[in-house]
Amino acid sequence: MIADNPTCQDVVVLVTEYLEEALPAAERARFEAHLAACPGCAIYLRQMQRTIKALGTLTEETIPADTMAELLRGPAHGQVTLVGRNTFPLE
Numbered sequence: 718m719i720a721d722n723p724t725c726q727d728v729v730v731l732v733t734e735y736l737e738e739a740l741p742a743a744e745r746a747r748f749e750a751h752l753a754a755c756p757g758c759a760i761y762l763r764q765m766q767r768t769i770k771a772l773g774t775l776t777e778e779t780i781p782a783d784t785m786a787e788l789l790r791g792p793a794h795g796q797v798t799l800v801g802r803n804t805f806p807l808e
Contacts, residue, residue, distance in 0.1 A: 723751045728758045732765055 723731075728751060734740050735748055752759045777785070 721747065723747055725751075725755060725758055728752070728755075728761065732762060735762075736765065736769070 728748065731740065731744075731748060735745065738745075740748060752762060780788070
């Protein structure tokens with residue numbers, strides 16, 4: 718459940734559910750209110766949307782082996798950084 722005043726970390730945690738339209742209506746409204754007030758999170762959401770669109774055109778054969786290995790390792794040090802914001806640990 719998303720807090721009444723979601724934080725940037727809440728956005729990071731819930732972005733996939735938001736993009737998959739899996740958030741209940743009330744939570745979606747609070748998520749979108751945060752996006753409207755937080756330029757950093759709005760940028761993060763656009764980056765995620767663009768990444769999903771770009772990755773949808775890739776096949777395993779077109780990804781260089783070293784890039785694939787890096788992707789499979791996951792985020793560096795288990796963290797994600799919002800543009801112009803703090804670094805948050807992934808849970």
